[in-house]
Amino acid sequence: MPVLTIASSKGGPGKTTVAMLLAATLAQEGLRIVALDADPTRAFSRWAASAYEGASFVCVAEADETRLAHLIDRHADTADLVIVDTAGFGNRAAAVAMTSADLILIPTLSGEPDVTEAEKTWKLAEGLARAARRGIPAFVLLNKVRRTTLSRHAMAEIERARIPRLEATLSDLVAYGELSYGTRLPAAGPAQAEVWALVAELRSRGYVPTSPHHAVVT
Amino acid sequence: MTKAPLKPRPRPSALEALRVVATQTPTLPPATIERADRATTLNLRLRQSTVEAIAREAKARGLTIKQLIMEGAKSVGVPIAPSDLEDRTPRRKHAM
Numbered sequence: 134m135p136v137l138t139i140a141s142s143k144g145g146p147g148k149t150t151v152a153m154l155l156a157a158t159l160a161q162e163g164l165r166i167v168a169l170d171a172d173p174t175r176a177f178s179r180w181a182a183s184a185y186e187g188a189s190f191v192c193v194a195e196a197d198e199t200r201l202a203h204l205i206d207r208h209a210d211t212a213d214l215v216i217v218d219t220a221g222f223g224n225r226a227a228a229v230a231m232t233s234a235d236l237i238l239i240p241t242l243s244g245e246p247d248v249t250e251a252e253k254t255w256k257l258a259e260g261l262a263r264a265a266r267r268g269i270p271a272f273v274l275l276n277k278v279r280r281t282t283l284s285r286h287a288m289a290e291i292e293r294a295r296i297p298r299l300e301a302t303l304s305d306l307v308a309y310g311e312l313s314y315g316t317r318l319p320a321a322g323p324a325q326a327e328v329w330a331l332v333a334e335l336r337s338r339g340y341v342p343t344s345p346h347h348a349v350v351t
Numbered sequence: 352m353t354k355a356p357l358k359p360r361p362r363p364s365a366l367e368a369l370r371v372v373a374t375q376t377p378t379l380p381p382a383t384i385e386r387a388d389r390a391t392t393l394n395l396r397l398r399q400s401t402v403e404a405i406a407r408e409a410k411a412r413g414l415t416i417k418q419l420i421m422e423g424a425k426s427v428g429v430p431i432a433p434s435d436l437e438d439r440t441p442r443r444k445h446a447m
Contacts, residue, residue: 136362173383196382198372202365209362219382225372226382232368257376264375265367267360 135340136205136215138234142257143250144221146240147276149176150309152218154328155335157187157318162344164213166190171201171230172220176313186316198225205233213342223257232261236340237271238299243278243287248294255296270340273298274331277305301331388432415440 137155139148149172156168170178173196181192191212195201201217208215217234219227231237237258241251251273262269273296278284291298303309308324319325335341363371372379409419415438425431 171382198381199365199369202368205368206365223376223379224382225376225379228372228376228379229368232371233362233365235362261371261375262357264371265360265363266357267363268357 134209134211134213134215134342135235136209136217136230136233137236137238137335137340138217138219138227138230139238139240140219140227140231140254140258141221141239141241141250142223142227142254143241143247146221146242146247146251147303147309148172148221148240149180149218150312151238151240151274151276151303152177152216153180153185153312154303154309154318155332156181156190156192156216157185158328158332159214159341159344160188160190161318163188164342164344165211167208167212167215168192169201169204169208169215169217169230170194171196171226172218174220177218180313184314184316187318196220196226198229201226202229202233205230209233228257228261231258231269231271232265234269236335237269238274239271239296240274240276240303241287241291242276243281243284245290248287248290251291252294252296255294270338271297275299275302278302279305299331299334301327301334303327303331414438 139152141148152168156166160166168177168181168190170192175194178192178194181190191208193204195204205215205217217230219230239251239254239258241247255271255273258269258271273291275284275287275298288298304323304327306324306327308319308322312318319328332341336343405416405419409416412419414422418436418438421431421435425436
């Protein structure tokens, strides 16, 4: 089943938040989600173990690249989706997770250093894909977007660099910041709508399996 | 010139993914660096009678003082490094 790696060589673009949102939303839909926390800060696995109270999913913290590679192998056969959250700097565990991925999401903010690092991450993904001789789609996901000239400029820069970008974006909403302390997903409002739009786009592109609740019963 | 798009292929095995990363990005650091378990010192201020009693018991058991204390700590569940359970007394090469 698909492996979705969330990567960026820069810290702070919202990798862990995106991982939390996707894991919790898809687990709520009834999918068997395995989240692998490859960031040595263990922010995701700490949240999953001590704060989160929503639909359950398996979460394992592992930042060693060899053990991570085997964990991905093992869980990809049994889970509906494996989500790997990686550390915000170039490291072997992140590279292994990118090589093993069926989709790489690169969250990025709108500043110049963010867009530059997103491009660097995308090029790393491309290099790993060529070395592995397999297509590994990688998309930028704009995060903390405000309706400003800066955000429009960032989008234009990403397009100029010919980096594929998801149509879905995440806004600069307090609900996402609250999630790291909170127990549940945003239950209403623009945050929920954005997360659903993100999941819908990933599903329409074929990277997220259909939820068992969406299956047609004959 | 644009590169030819890569075909979607099955996910590589763990060993294959590790090999790709080792050859494609050999300079990338590991995500975590394991702390070296270096030797350090522990000084204990004890009564002379206690030291003498420990030394006597160690000699009777054929152990060093450190080994005896480490064995005691291990027996109550303290995770003692294996090298701290060994007799590492420096000896001359051809000493009888």
